[in-house]
Amino acid sequence: TVGWGFIGTSNIAKQWMAAAVRHQPGHEVVAIMSHSLSRAQMYAQDLKIANAYDSFTALLADPAVEVVYISNTNEQHKPAVLAAAKAGKHVFCEKPLALNLADAAEMVSACKQAGVVMATNHHLRNAATHQAIRAEIAAGTVGQVIGVRIFHAIHLPQPLQTWRVNDPKAGGGVVLDVAVHDADVIRYLLAEDPVDVMAYAQTGGMASAVEDGAMTILQMPSGALVQTHESFMVPYAGTGLEVHGTKGSIVARDILTQRPAGTVEVITETGRRQLDIQHHNLYHYSLAQFAQAIAGNGQPAVTGEDGLKSLAIALAMLQSAEQGQRVTIDYPA
Ligand code: NDP
Numbered sequence: 001t002v003g004w005g006f007i008g009t010s011n012i013a014k015q016w017m018a019a020a021v022r023h024q025p026g027h028e029v030v031a032i033m034s035h036s037l038s039r040a041q042m043y044a045q046d047l048k049i050a051n052a053y054d055s056f057t058a059l060l061a062d063p064a065v066e067v068v069y070i071s072n073t074n075e076q077h078k079p080a081v082l083a084a085a086k087a088g089k090h091v092f093c094e095k096p097l098a099l100n101l102a103d104a105a106e107m108v109s110a111c112k113q114a115g116v117v118m119a120t121n122h123h124l125r126n127a128a129t130h131q132a133i134r135a136e137i138a139a140g141t142v143g144q145v146i147g148v149r150i151f152h153a154i155h156l157p158q159p160l161q162t163w164r165v166n167d168p169k170a171g172g173g174v175v176l177d178v179a180v181h182d183a184d185v186i187r188y189l190l191a192e193d194p195v196d197v198m199a200y201a202q203t204g205g206m207a208s209a210v211e212d213g214a215m216t217i218l219q220m221p222s223g224a225l226v227q228t229h230e231s232f233m234v235p236y237a238g239t240g241l242e243v244h245g246t247k248g249s250i251v252a253r254d255i256l257t258q259r260p261a262g263t264v265e266v267i268t269e270t271g272r273r274q275l276d277i278q279h280h281n282l283y284h285y286s287l288a289q290f291a292q293a294i295a296g297n298g299q300p301a302v303t304g305e306d307g308l309k310s311l312a313i314a315l316a317m318l319q320s321a322e323q324g325q326r327v328t329i330d331y332p333a
Helices: 013-024 038-046 056-060 074-084 101-114 129-138 174-190 284-296 304-323
Strands: 002-007 027-033 051-053 069-072 088-095 119-120 145-153 196-202 212-218 225-231 239-246 249-252 263-268 270-275
Touching: 002 013, 002 056, 013 027, 013 038, 013 056, 013 069, 013 284, 027 056, 038 051, 051 056, 056 069, 056 074, 069 074, 074 088, 074 101, 088 304, 101 119, 101 304, 119 284, 119 304, 129 174, 129 239, 129 249, 129 263, 145 174, 174 196, 174 212, 174 225, 174 304, 196 304, 212 304
Parallel strands: 002 027, 002 069, 027 051, 069 088, 088 119, 145 225
Antiparallel strands: 145 239, 196 212, 212 225, 239 249, 249 263, 263 270
C-alpha cells in the first residue's frame, strides 16, 4: 500500500481528495493532522483514517506515510513541504504553493534535492474539456491564436468566506485563490508562458483587506493576448473560456469547475461543431498520473515547477494592480 498523510483538515481534503486517493488502486489515506488533535481525530473518524496527529512532525514520523497531501492554509504550505522533503516523503501540495516566489522556489528545490516527487494541485488542466481544447489548438484548428478570454467570476459560498476574504497573511484574495488556477490554464492551453501583465483589482464588499475581484490582460510570447476575470461576488455569470484565432474560435462553457462538466464548441468556416467530451473525474486523473510518477514513470500532471510559474503570474497580477503599471513576470530560473 502507498500510504498518504494528510496535512490539514481542510474542506477540499474531505470533499475531494480523500476519495480521490482511495480511488487509486493500492493507495490509502493512513494519517491526518490538524493543529488541534481533537479536530484531527474528528476527521479521522469521519473519513475512516487510522492515525490522527497534532503536528506534521509526528505525522512525518509515521512509517506508514509515504506521500503527503498538504492542504492547510497557504502560509503553512512551505514549512510542511520542507519538512516532508527532508523526511523523504513525496509531496502533493495545494496551490498557491506559497505567498512569495522565493519560498515557492525553495520548496521546489528542496523536493528536487531530496529526490521526492512534487506535484501542485491545479485541477483544471486534468479536465477532459481543457485537454480537448489544448488538442484543438495544437492541431491548428483555430489557426493562429489571437486572443483568449477566461470568465471565472463566481460566488464564494458563505461557509468558505473565512480566511479567503479576510486574511492576507494566509494568502487570501481572489488572485491567489482563483486567478492562480487561470494562470495554469493559460500556460497549459497555449503551451507558452505569459511575458507580462496588466491588472486591476477591486474590493467590492465581500472581502476586507484583500481583493475579491480582478481583471487582467496577459501578453503571450506568440503575441496572443489573454483576458481574465475572477470574482468571489458574481452568482449568476457561469464560467467559461473562449479561444479566438485566425481560422476559428473555441467557445467553452461551465468548464472552470471541480466537477467533470461543461461544453466545448468549435466554430470554423465549415460551421459549428460540439466536441464529444468523455468527462472524467479531474482529481482521479491527476492522482493516477501522480501514482505513476512516484513509481518512477513520468511526471505529475502539474509539477512543482508549474506551481512556481502559476504563482509568479498571480503575484505579477497583484503587483500590477497595486502599482497601476505593467509588470514583466519574474520566473525563477
Ligand atoms: P479550509 O478553510 O477548509 O481549511 C484550511 C485549514 O483551516 C485547515 O487545515 C484547518 O487547520 C483550518 N480550519 C478549517 N476549518 C476550521 C474550523 N472549523 N476550526 C478550526 N480550524 C479550521 O481550506 P480549503 O479546503 O478551503 O483550502 C485548503 C487549501 O486547498 C488552500 O491552499 C486552498 O487554496 C486549496 N484549495 C484548492 C482547491 C483545488 O481544487 N485545487 C479547491 C479548494 C481549496 P488544521 O488542519 O490545522 O485544523
